[in-house]
Amino acid sequence: MIAALTQLLVFQLIGEVIARGLNLPVPGPVIGMLLLFLALALRGGPAPELQSTSQGLLQHLSLLFVPAGTGIIVHMHRVADEWVPLLASLLISTVVTLAVTALIMRLLARRTPAEGQS
Amino acid sequence: MTPQISELWVYLSASPLLGLTLTLLAYQGAWWLHQKSGFSPLANPVLIAVSVLVTLLLLTGTSYQTYFDGAQFVHFLLGPATVALAVPLYTQFRRVRAMLIPVIGGLVIGSITAAVSAVLVARLFGASLATQLSLAPKSVTTPIAMGVAERIGGIPSLTAVLVITTGILGAVGGRYVFNALRIHDPAIRGFATGVTAHGIGTARAFQESEQVGAFAALAMGMNGLMTALLLPLLLPWLL
Numbered sequence: 001m002i003a004a005l006t007q008l009l010v011f012q013l014i015g016e017v018i019a020r021g022l023n024l025p026v027p028g029p030v031i032g033m034l035l036l037f038l039a040l041a042l043r044g045g046p047a048p049e050l051q052s053t054s055q056g057l058l059q060h061l062s063l064l065f066v067p068a069g070t071g072i073i074v075h076m077h078r079v080a081d082e083w084v085p086l087l088a089s090l091l092i093s094t095v096v097t098l099a100v101t102a103l104i105m106r107l108l109a110r111r112t113p114a115e116g117q118s
Numbered sequence: 119m120t121p122q123i124s125e126l127w128v129y130l131s132a133s134p135l136l137g138l139t140l141t142l143l144a145y146q147g148a149w150w151l152h153q154k155s156g157f158s159p160l161a162n163p164v165l166i167a168v169s170v171l172v173t174l175l176l177l178t179g180t181s182y183q184t185y186f187d188g189a190q191f192v193h194f195l196l197g198p199a200t201v202a203l204a205v206p207l208y209t210q211f212r213r214v215r216a217m218l219i220p221v222i223g224g225l226v227i228g229s230i231t232a233a234v235s236a237v238l239v240a241r242l243f244g245a246s247l248a249t250q251l252s253l254a255p256k257s258v259t260t261p262i263a264m265g266v267a268e269r270i271g272g273i274p275s276l277t278a279v280l281v282i283t284t285g286i287l288g289a290v291g292g293r294y295v296f297n298a299l300r301i302h303d304p305a306i307r308g309f310a311t312g313v314t315a316h317g318i319g320t321a322r323a324f325q326e327s328e329q330v331g332a333f334a335a336l337a338m339g340m341n342g343l344m345t346a347l348l349l350p351l352l353l354p355w356l357l
Contacts, residue, residue, distance in 0.1 A: 008198040015201070026346040027265030029200035033339060036204035046205050054202035057195065058335070061317045062164050063145045064196045065285065067189035068260050068278035069168040070141075073175055073182045075276050078249065085243035089253055090280065093236040094287040094314055097257060098295045101228030101310040106301060108220040 004053035011036045131180060137188020144170045157325050159290045164282060164318055196261045199317075200342070206335040213329075214336060217305055224306075225337065228313035229344040230352065232257035237356055247357075252276040254353070255345055256284045259316040262342040266349055281316065288315020289322035304329045312337025 015032030018024065024031070040046055046054070072079065079086060130136045148166035155161035175185055186193070214221055236253040245253070252272035255263040260281050267277035292311045301307060304327055311319040312334035320338050324331030 005198065008201045011201045011204075012197050026343065027200075027262050029197045029261050030343055030346055032197075032201040033204045033207075034343070036201055037207055040204060040208040046208065051205060054205040057199045057202045058206065061199060062321045063142075063167075064192060064199055065164050065260060065282050065318060066141055066145055066167045066171070067186060067193040068196075068264075068275075069164055069282040070171045070175070070185065070189070071182060071275045072168070072279045073172050075273075075279060078276065079279075082245055082249050085240045085245035086249065086253075086280070088243045089236050089240035089245065090256065090283055090287060092239045093232060093253075093256070094284055095291060095295055096235045097228055097232040097314040098288060098292055098310050099299060100231045101224045101313045102296060102299060102301045102306050104227045105220040105224040105306045105309060106303070108223045109217065109303070109306070111219075 001049065001053050001056075004047075004050040007050060008032075008036075008053070008057075011039075131178075131184060134188035134191070137185040138191055139188070140171065140174065140185075141167075141189045141192050144174075159293060159322060162286045162289055162318070162322075165286050168282070196259075200259065200261050203335060203339040206332055207339050210332040210336050213305075213332070220306070221309060221336075221340075224309055224313060225340050225344055228310065228337075229257075229341050229348060232314060232341075233345065233349055233352065234356060248273055249276070250357075251353075253280055254349055254356075256280045257288075257314055257316060258342045258345045259338055262346055266346055269350060270353055282318065285315045285318025288319045292319065292322070293326075305333045308333030309337040313341045316341070 011032040012029050013032075014035060015030065016028030018031050019026060019028040144167040145163065147170065148163040151166055152158070152161045152163045171185070174180075175182065233254045236256050237250050240250045240253050248271070251270050252267055254270065254272065255266040255277060258266070258281070260278050263277050263281045264274040266272075267274045288311060292307070292315065296302075296307050296310070301310075307326070308323045308330035311323045311330070315322075316338045320331060320334040323334035
């Protein structure tokens with residue numbers, strides 16, 4: 001687990017250095033993710049240790065959002081002042097994005113010759 | 119409070135132990151409730167844990183900064199978790215190749231729809247510019263969204279809250295939207311959930327099935343990248 005965690009942190013660090021060094025608009029961990037993806041493609045897959053550590057981290061992904069979510073406490077004033085546009089925007093945009101993404105995918109899936117589908 | 123208890127409180131509230139332990143306890147309790155409800159999407163664990171923590175902080179008059187001194191250890195793991203997304207991305211890559219055109223179409227259209235609809239609706243209802251900008255990256259996972267918000271002039275910590283609210287709404291609402299539209303393909307259900315509702319939607323999607331979850335994880339990773347690249351270019355047209 002420690003080796004895999006170290007590996008993830010090293011990729012994050014490299015990503016961070018590249019993002020800051022080249023002044024890219026993409027956050028460091030995303031560059032790290034891309035680099036790890038490339039490394040896995042070159043290597044032909046993750047080592048079992050990396051596989052299980054990643055699985056463990058991603059299984060409890062919900063937990064990792066809790067500290068940032070609690071930050072709503074700092075923005076109580078803004079939320080109280082602007083709750084109508086915020087609520088409208090989040091509700092409408094979420095439903096519209098779910099629907100539009102699913103519908104466009106269904107449309108494109110029908111136009112592509114079905115592979116491995118009945 | 120008696121002097122002894124208040125001394126203990128002064129000690130505990132200044133150490134990171136309390137914030138960290140409370141975060142884990144609140145999450146464990148929320149997870150227990152979520153399980154008890156038969157994994158109902160309405161009993162979302164993030165929503166429950168955050169509600170409990172906000173109530174506790176308000177009741178005890180503890181500042182968010184004090185709480186975060188402890189909770190930051192959990193928050194920090196978002197970075198390595200983002201890197202770790204490369205693993206499911208890689209293992210699902212073959213399945214994705216068969217769906218390549220729908221996946222790319224869904225990614226590009228979904229990514230643009232998420233940002234544009236959020237900004238336009240907020241403006242229509244009279245939101246301030248800073249709020250509009252903070253809303254734009256609301257559909258991508260927290261570490262990416264906060265980074266993007268900082269770049270485009272939004273408020274990163276507000277974005278974090280909006281991202282999490284979006285995730286909860288998408289996790290709760292996905293099933294109803296897809297059923298109403300008669301969308302049954304697990305790949306499409308998963309991918310649309312991941313594009314809209316990032317990690318919280320993905321956590322939910324894994325409960326539906328392994329395949330739904332894998333496509334959600336893929337969509338979350340790809341949309342994070344897409345939005346980070348696209349939004350700074352798209353924004354001048356939008357404002």
